[in-house]
Amino acid sequence: MSEHAEAWPVLDHAELAPMTEYVNRVVQVAGKYSLDEPFEVGWGNIVLEVTPRGLCTPPFRRDGVTFSVHYRLLDGEVVIESDRGSRTLSLARTSVADFYAAFCETAGQLGVPHPRSDRICEIPQAPPHFEDDGVERVWDARSARLMWEAFDRAADGLEAWQAPFLGHRPRVGVMWGGFDLSATRWRPDRTAPGPEGPPFQRNAQLHEYVSVGFSFDNTHSGGGSPLDIGMYAYIWPQPKGLADRSWGVEGAAWHPDAGLALLPWEALRRAPDPRAAIVAFGDAVYDAAVATAGWPADLVDPRVDGWYMSEHQPGTPVRS
Template sequence: MSERLHTWPALVYKDLAPMIDYVNRVVQVAGKYTLDEPFEVGWGNIVLEVTPRGLSTPTFRQGGVTFVVHYRLLDGDVVIESDSGSRTLPLSKGSVAAFFASFCAAAAELGVHRPHSSLICEIPDAPPTFRDDQVERTWDGDAARLMWTALDLAADGLEAWQAPFLGHRPRVGVMWGGFDLSATRWRAQPTTPPPHAPPFQQNAQLDAYVSVGFSFGDAKAPNAGMYAYIWPQPDGLEGRSWGVEGAAWHPDAGLVQLPWDKLRETPDPHQAIVAFGDAVYEAAVETAGWPSDLVGPRVDGWYMSRTPPELVEH
């Protein structure tokens, strides 16, 4: 890990915004296939994995075809891989509408149906569908690599935070609608979603959860960094320590936030993400009655392979 401590780059939203907007739209194309899968609590079924070269869907088995879609951010292309072959689509230039048409044609050649929906979701001021997005876009390889690097580093920290949790926890991945990296811990405690929230949000809030993640920010709040919140939001979050210098509770947003610039300044950003997540879960225990015994020991796999279960501390 020490070799990676110097690889945490600066993130300037205005420089990344065109590519964030572009990638957010195109990943939704293959992301729609996840909606065909059995629903997992909190939409755990929809996340895209951060891979060595980009973002990937889960493996799908639909209509006699097994396939996966890999958005290779470091290569500027999209690979549809199936049991009958593969197709590669460039992202070098063109509109989202043109990409959608090319994607559907390539998928059909592999026996994969087109996505059941062409709606663009959760992006303010976006056209209603992929077919309506005619804006010409150009791929920025440097920005794409910077985005991947940030996602990869944040995912590494969030996976380490999640490892000892003994309850239900969907895999760490990118929620393709809001385009944030999410790590969520759940417990079977039914809650009442906001009545006027969109259906996807209401379905996400059927039970209590603690969410820690990473976001690039947006036009209204152009600051990348870690975020966290507890659902339902408890009282007593003001004035708490959140494990890392620079992390703070922002009641207007309903979020605990750790700016990326503050994270980069810590001696070990990877461990800082773990400490941030631990502090958020501790707040859930102390203010919302979450059980402390749902978190086991945080040890590496080699330790566990050598240690009899009765000697492991809980």
């Protein structure tokens, strides 16, 4: 195993679950501001950026104030930064309810309005509102760092996978509802979402897409065990013929009950180059979409870096 591979941390679901459950809730507080933005197909505008210190919202503009919210996981704090100044509050709170109250008070000092909703979403076992979640929370710096390292490394691979796609592709980031890192490729072919599910989910299914991502618990998509930390992928609508396909990386497999191709984190760590393995996994998923769902192969350009493009004429054949 290379030094690069050894740098990929061991992730244990039981160890990380208390922190992922807490952070999933508190990132929804600032995430709510993204719902005020014009809707982008597939909710592409709501994702949180993976930064060198944690997770950050895009800039928001409300009531004459421009601001962003940075969940600095490596520092155990949240920074609300605006054109009027900045404020910092600790993530080491006694509860989600305590964090929400402190956030609203701190944001108000900068003229930032409260989020328009206080509902906790996409977490079935959670109370309905932030104010109702009084469960005692203990901040664990080690788990916070492991969480950030996983998001950071997965984002690196997913951004490399996304780069050559010519169609609509929202930026890679964390969907604050389900707390999964998402990279999605869209095409404008309309689909017919089923009658079940909440409106936000059905509105995400109005067009065909291929999604590859990372999750700390792949039960978020309807299947798998609580130990399924790792990469996931699916094609919407789900075509036939996926059961017998290869998924590009040793250890990756199709899970029909979940409707997902899964690449467990441990299998990813064992790969000679985990970052390249994420790209290979994503390419295999897109190849499956081409072969089984009629996606166009010519929507993907050769994968090169910016130095190559700065030194070669358009159309120059790329040597592998």
